[in-house]
Amino acid sequence: MLVWLLGGFLVYVLTGKSDAYYYSAGASVSLLVLIAYLLSQVFNKLFLAGLVILAAIIISNFSFIYFTNSFGPNRFMVIQPGLLITDEKRAVDYIYKEADGQPFSINALGVPLYIDTTWSYLFESYGQAKYGYLPVWGGRLAPGFAGNLKNETSRSNLPKLQFLILEPAEGIQPYQIKAFRTEENYFSKPIKGKDFGELYVEVRRKI
Secondary structure: OHHHHHHHHHHHHHHOOOOOHHHHOOHHHHHHHHHHHHHHHHHHHOHHHHHHHHHHHHHHHHHHHHHHHHHOOOOOOOOOOOOOHHHHHHHHHHHHHHHOOOOEEEEEEOOOOOOOHHHHHHHHHHHHHHHOOOOEEOOOOOOOOOOOOOEOOOHHHOOOEEEEEEOOOOOOOHHHHHHHHHHHHHHEEEEEEEEEOOEEEEEEEEO
């Protein structure tokens, strides 16, 4: 466990970069296993001391969750800062309310590109449960990463009402955003849009 853990920290030492966590993210697993093992040994020999250490760990974690979680994810540890589940659910609610029972399609520009699994999950687990039906996915999909939403590849077969979801642009190149919008403008026109934190949802009509 120590070799696994310290092997990850070598990246910090050799690169001198504080954002090298990508290389040692897996080391946290070894740290958890190592602490669990050491704690079990303490419990076997000094039960009260083990109980105190375990309580300190639990209190520390709950304290961190209570004081930090309300501000969202650690901006140094996420690909898209500000992308919160609360805002995603608000966006889904907005889409369904604008649809008002009509069939509709969605498309999203996010990270990774052309992968809809997050939104597929949200519309299935939250949207369908609350509003009773699902949209179709009206954009391209990366091979092998299709979610469970029906993907309609023919733009002429899409519903008249369409929605674009633009995630935080961190990690998305400007030319990719421009190409995405240019392609959408061939097939639909924007009606209005609304921000949900770092998310932007655009209501569109098929041309």
